[in-house]
């Protein structure tokens with residue numbers, strides 16, 4: 138069993154477009170599409186990129202066309218595990234990296250659906266979210282300041298037989314009737330630097346809110362690492378979304394996009410489990426480690442819903458500063474946590490742990506740190522380099538209010 142994780146987005150936003158408009162137009166022509174299909178097949182059978190590029194040039198393709206074909210073919214192959222029709226779609230490398238996961242786009246799009254609803258999709262890129270909004274039944278106006286990407290978006294919409302209007306414009310300059318809902322997925326990189334502050338997004342989140350915050354419904358996609366104390370965080374519902382074990386995004390919902398008076402919520406995909414918080418986070422007492430240790434889903438932790446998750450099953454916290462929960466009775470199966478059986482609670486000294494491990498049946502060991510100031514490698518060396526593996530026993534080193542403790546856990550019972 139692997140721990141929950143935060144998968145950093147591989148988002149890049151550049152001032153220079155990653156495909157120029159002439160090349161994008163050619164790529165969407167039948168000559169361009171045939172070349173991409175051929176290059177994709179060549180890559181599929183193990184063809185080398187350099188040779189394929191040479192073959193494309195030998196066919197008379199301009200060098201910029203040949204490299205766009207190769208980039209589109211490579212991106213298409215990478216997109217296959219997420220996009221059902223990747224082999225018909227067009228991506229640039231960065232356009233694909235920046236695109237929302239289709240599962241996540243589809244989930245987000247559901248809140249935009251309404252009778253005769255028009256949605257302005259700001260920062261549409263190659264159209265990951267645009268396609269999902271249109272497929273959910275919205276009329277969509279897609280806006281981006283990158284002409285090449287908008288051309289690929291138009292191609293992708295044709296593949297899906299969706300009617301989508303596009304506008305080449307700065308997101309902040311576009312005119313919209315006051316009845317339109319607004320979806321925005323601003324860029325989160327400046328050059329090679331990943332930005333976290335909302336005012337550094339492209340375009341800045343406070344500018345989007347100032348310009349469109351009074352639309353009937355608004356959803357703005359943010360990094361899941363958004364700082365809850367960011368002074369520009371608008372007053373709305375902040376939803377954290379997890380796909381499998383990975384925390385993938387946060388969305389701030391305003392107006393009718395917000396569900397009732399929710400201030401925070403969390404969603405687990407692909408299952409669609411959803412929890413919301415309307416007031417302050419629920420405070421759980423701390424107490425001794427019980428028979429089971431619960432690792433709460435990161436989306437619930439970030440939305441500060443772990444207290445509510447724990448309160449439901451009578452759990453308490455291992456330490457005030459950690460979202461790690463414990464309970465004596467076997468917890469019911471739930472998507473909101475992973476449960477492990479506690480085998481031992483020991484002082485956090487390698488000698489004590491080594492002694493315990495020596496007396497126990499041998500199993501692969503995974504070392505997990507919970508706020509302690511040490512390193513996994515150091516502990517592994519100090520324990521005499523035991524066999525390692527993620528599926529077996531775990532040594533959880535936890536910083537508690539009274540110093541560190543070592544908890545040995547086993548996935549055997551109660552693991553989901």
Ligand SMILES: C[S@@+](CC[C@H](N)C(=O)[O-])C[C@H]1O[C@@H](n2cnc3c(N)ncnc32)[C@H](O)[C@@H]1O
Nearest residue numbers: 236237260262264265266281282307308322339
């Ligand atoms: C994170 S990507 C959007 C990905 C898209 N939602 C998808 O799923 O495919 C951000 C996009 O914002 C665009 N962008 C950045 N600043 C902009 C601005 N001021 N006006 C319009 N578009 C902008 C970039 O060109 C890029 O395509």
